[in-house]
Amino acid sequence: MATTADFRNGLCIEYNGDLYTITQFQHVKPGKGAAFVRTKLKNVKTGKVIDNTFNAGVKVNIQRIERRKHQFLYKDEMGYNFMNNETFEQISMPEELIENADLLKDGQEVEVVTHAETESPLFAELPQHVVLEVTYSEPGLRGDTSSSTALKPCELETGAKIMVPLFVNQGDKIRVDTVERSYVERVKE
Secondary structure: OEEHHHOOOOOEEEEOOEEEEEEEEEEEOOOOOOOEEEEEEEEOOOOOEEEEEEEOOOEEEEOOEEEEEEEEEEEEOOEEEEEEOOOOOEEEEOHHHEOOHHHOOOOOEEEEEEEOOOOEEEEEEOOOEEEEEEEEEOOOOOOOOOOOOOEEEEEEOOOOEEEEEOOOOOOOEEEEEOOOOEEEEEEOO
């Protein structure tokens, strides 16, 4: 057991029967009354962020989670299948536990966050940026801009659809931000 004095960003705690990570916290000592800690907690399974206030010194149950490198193998009716890079064990995860799963391509490395005590996978995180090939994009027309940053839809090799600048063509390899689902840059061969 720990107290609110042990809070730090990224700490995983058990709260109301679920696992949450602390994304923000602030110790507050008002001039009058007892001290307290304002927090933003992110639900590990659903990703929902809630605000919560803890009284100073209250005991919380800290949970240990581990980040392990896994390689994406394939998708089937059971879900997404990954292989641990160290032990070569394979696990299957449903799509709900993988944010922006449509940006995953075969052989890509991801971090699977696992609850250390139960050895159950909680969620998978893609790297910040991935390089994907554009499989379909309408040609951009010169002068077809209504603003300084004109965008058009495109489809990537994984089936994901994002918006890209007009100069991106079919067959180009582009770097995609997996958090924002946005175009970053064109990649030279």
